[in-house]
Amino acid sequence: MTIRKTGKGWLLASPLVLILGFFLLIPVFAIVMVSFWGSTEYSYYPAFQFENYQFLLTSHVTLSVYLKTFMFAAITWSLCLLIGFTVAYYLAFHIRSLPVQILLFLICTIPFWTSNIIRMISWIPFLGRNGIANNTLQHFGVIDEPLEWLLFSDFAVILAFVHLFTLFMIVPIFNSMMRIDRSLIEAARDAGATGKQILTNVIIPLSKPGIMIGSIFVVTLVMGDFLTVRFMSGGQSASVGRVISNEIGLLQYPAASASAVVLLLTVLIMISIMLRFVDIRKEL
Amino acid sequence: MNEKRGLSFYLLTLFFIIFVLFLYGPTFTIGLLSFQGPSGGLTFPMNGTSLHWFRNLFEQQAVGDIWGSFRRSMALGLIVMVVTVVVSLMGGLAFRTHFKGSSLVFYLVIGSLIIPSILISLGVGILFNILDIDVHWSTSGLGSQLTWTLPFGLLIMFAIFNRFDQSFEEAARDLGASNWQTLRHIVIPIIGPSLIGVALFGFTLSYDEFARTLLTAGSYNTLPLEIYGMTTSVTTPVLYALGTLTTVFSFVVIAFFFILFRVMTRRQR
Numbered sequence: 001m002t003i004r005k006t007g008k009g010w011l012l013a014s015p016l017v018l019i020l021g022f023f024l025l026i027p028v029f030a031i032v033m034v035s036f037w038g039s040t041e042y043s044y045y046p047a048f049q050f051e052n053y054q055f056l057l058t059s060h061v062t063l064s065v066y067l068k069t070f071m072f073a074a075i076t077w078s079l080c081l082l083i084g085f086t087v088a089y090y091l092a093f094h095i096r097s098l099p100v101q102i103l104l105f106l107i108c109t110i111p112f113w114t115s116n117i118i119r120m121i122s123w124i125p126f127l128g129r130n131g132i133a134n135n136t137l138q139h140f141g142v143i144d145e146p147l148e149w150l151l152f153s154d155f156a157v158i159l160a161f162v163h164l165f166t167l168f169m170i171v172p173i174f175n176s177m178m179r180i181d182r183s184l185i186e187a188a189r190d191a192g193a194t195g196k197q198i199l200t201n202v203i204i205p206l207s208k209p210g211i212m213i214g215s216i217f218v219v220t221l222v223m224g225d226f227l228t229v230r231f232m233s234g235g236q237s238a239s240v241g242r243v244i245s246n247e248i249g250l251l252q253y254p255a256a257s258a259s260a261v262v263l264l265l266t267v268l269i270m271i272s273i274m275l276r277f278v279d280i281r282k283e284l
Numbered sequence: 285m286n287e288k289r290g291l292s293f294y295l296l297t298l299f300f301i302i303f304v305l306f307l308y309g310p311t312f313t314i315g316l317l318s319f320q321g322p323s324g325g326l327t328f329p330m331n332g333t334s335l336h337w338f339r340n341l342f343e344q345q346a347v348g349d350i351w352g353s354f355r356r357s358m359a360l361g362l363i364v365m366v367v368t369v370v371v372s373l374m375g376g377l378a379f380r381t382h383f384k385g386s387s388l389v390f391y392l393v394i395g396s397l398i399i400p401s402i403l404i405s406l407g408v409g410i411l412f413n414i415l416d417i418d419v420h421w422s423t424s425g426l427g428s429q430l431t432w433t434l435p436f437g438l439l440i441m442f443a444i445f446n447r448f449d450q451s452f453e454e455a456a457r458d459l460g461a462s463n464w465q466t467l468r469h470i471v472i473p474i475i476g477p478s479l480i481g482v483a484l485f486g487f488t489l490s491y492d493e494f495a496r497t498l499l500t501a502g503s504y505n506t507l508p509l510e511i512y513g514m515t516t517s518v519t520t521p522v523l524y525a526l527g528t529l530t531t532v533f534s535f536v537v538i539a540f541f542f543i544l545f546r547v548m549t550r551r552q553r
Contacts, residue, residue: 009383016375016434017389019367023427024396027407034410087303090296104300111307113488114534117511118527122310125317125327132313132328163306195292216398224400227495231515241402248402248499253410260403267400 028264035257044253052258061243066266069239072154072229073222076161080218081211083162084169088210089203091170092177093185108170120160120231127151127159152234160232165221169214176210177203212277219274223267240266311531318524326521337525350526353510356421360506361491363426368433368486369479375434376441377467397435401495404428409499424500429490436485444478477548484541488534 010017038047056062087108095101111119126132127150134146149155180203188198226241240263247256317324321332341350375393379386408428412419419425452474456466472479494508501509507530514523 005381006384009378009381009386012374012378013383013386013389015371016378016438017392019371019427019430019434020392020396023408024392024399024404024431027404027411028399030411030414031403031407083303086296086299090300094293094296107304108307110535110538111311113484113492113538114311114531115492115508115511115527117492117494117508117515118314118531119311121511121515121523121527122314125313126310128327130327135328163310166303195290220398220400224402224495226402227512241400244402244406245498248406248409253406253413256406257410260400260406263400264403267398271398 031257031260034254035261037254037257039252039254042251052254053262055255056258056262061238062262065238065240065243068237069223069241072157072161072239073219075158076165076222077215077218079158079162080166080169081215084166084214085173085207085211087166088170088173088177088207089199092174092180093203105174109167112167116164117227117231119164120228123156123160123163123232124151127156152232152236154233154237156232157229157237160228161222161225164228165218168217168221169211172213172217173207173210176207180206208277212274216271216274219270220267223270224263314524315528315531318521318528320521320524324521326519326524337521338529340520340522341525341529349505350507350510353505353507356504357491357507360421360425360429361487363422364429364433364490365483365486367426367430368437369482371430371434372437372441372482373472373479375438376445377471379438379442380445393435393438396431397439399431401432402498404431404496405499412500419500419502421497421501421504421506425497425502425506428496428500429493432493432496433486433489436489437482440478440482440485444475448475473552477545477552480541480545480548484538487541488537491534491537 034044035052036048036050037044038049038051039045091101091104091108095104124131128134129146129148129151131150133150134143137143138146184202184206185198188202193201224241225239226245229237229239229242230245240259244256244259244263247253247259317326317328317330318337319333319335320330320337321334322336324331375389379390405428408424409419412424417423448471452470453466456470461469492508493506494512497506497509505513511523511526511530514526
């Protein structure tokens with residue numbers, strides 16, 4: 001019976017396994033393999049050398065690019081967590097009618113199904129030299145000269161990250177909060193806990209799985225991003241993803257592969273640390 | 285729970301309103317600016333209002349191959365949607381019995397979700413290069429996008445089956461229904477509306493996908509790639525007009541799926 005069960009399971013899962021095998025597993029192996037290959041100016045050839053890694057790991061650029069990317073990840077993560085938690089908390093505990101709750105939740109999630117690139121482009125009229133932000137600030141006399149650092153800067157990159165990724169935090173945290181047994185909160189209140197104590201001693205600990213899942217999403221999305229950084233910094237800021245995409249643009253596939261392997265390992269280490277706090281499969 | 289609303293409620297409501305403005309404000313701004321007059325620029329003030337920039341979109345020579353890329357994105361989105369629904373459903377069914385090695389498959393799916401997108405783009409690009417197959421949106425592009433949509437599809441299936449009442453199935457089996465009959469007449473009708481959700485993810489995530497398609501679409505661009513190319517060369521509100529049209533299209537698609545979902549759940553009652 002178990003053999004039949006196993007066979008049936010694998011049979012049903014086989015399309016999934018085949019697709020992910022061919023377009024995920026084998027490509028990752030290909031990257032690992034090519035990261036040891038050699039390259040000329042316009043092509044690459046099979047070899048087994050550590051040159052790509054040696055160059056990558058001894059370059060001072062690598063360290064500064066990683067530090068910059070970690071900075072983006074840390075700031076984006078804290079802002080997404082702060083905003084995402086507050087919004088989820090408001091929806092889960094302050095909205096009392098279910099239809100309203102669903103409606104407001106949908107308002108928060110609909111942008112997920114629209115284009116990221118368009119959402120980035122739409123910051124131009126806000127942040128540009130003659131944009132709404134600068135005009136408003138000048139109008140009220142807060143500044144005399146337009147601020148140059150609003151668009152095409154690290155500020156713009158982080159703003160866009162928060163804009164794009166906060167909903168990855170809201171959804172899992174909201175999901176966790178909706179599973180909290182309301183009688184626990186009643187009990188805490190009856191036992192004399194203040195609102196703040198309920199938040200820190202009941203709600204936050206029980207929302208931790210959602211917080212962790214959201215954090216994994218936000219951190220990995222920022223660590224691997226190349227488009228947002230490129231577009232919102234106007235090409236002035238570097239990140240690990242951008243370095244890889246530049247190397248791809250220059251057809252330096254072995255160098256890009258080595259960078260990709262290091263990025264993948266970094267992300268996996270970060271995730272394995274975060275996974276210590278939560279069992280994803282239990283949370284669905 | 286019916287006590288008077290405290291100060292915190294109003295503060296949080298204000299916070300939520302500001303968040304929604306932050307979320308949608310930019311989109312509505314470019315919606316407004318895409319009606320810029322012919323001499324208008326990328327920012328306010330509006331130099332009159334016109335449909336000039338929308339008309340511009342329909343003139344082939346003004347900008348790249350927008351309509352060709354739109355057709356490709358549509359076709360690709362529909363293919364990804366169908367494959368995502370079928371494969372996720374089968375995967376979801378597979379995971380209902382804890383078969384040997386199922387956790388390996390699970391980790392593969394999670395890995396697919398959290399791997400930086402650029403690795404898929406690079407890896408699939410290299411793989412096709414080594415195998416000496418030309419990359420094309422309908423082969424390498426399709427596969428790369430599936431690595432993004434399938435995990436979402438499967439996670440939704442998990443959520444569905446975790447809440448699934450198995451007694452209906454047991455009743456059908458007791459009445460002598462075969463496995464296939466149970467699936468066809470009991471399971472699929474019950475989870476049908478949820479499959480609409482999977483379809484929504486499949487289509488929209490494919491339609492807007494950029495990072496995983498970048499190196500794998502070949503010489504014929506999908507719409508997001510075309511728009512991305514435009515950002516470096518086009519400096520007129522025609523970019524906003526295109527953005528507005530795509531966003532409106534996305535909203536229409538989302539609304540369509542929601543209405544379909546409502547109709548199907550209502551029919552179940």
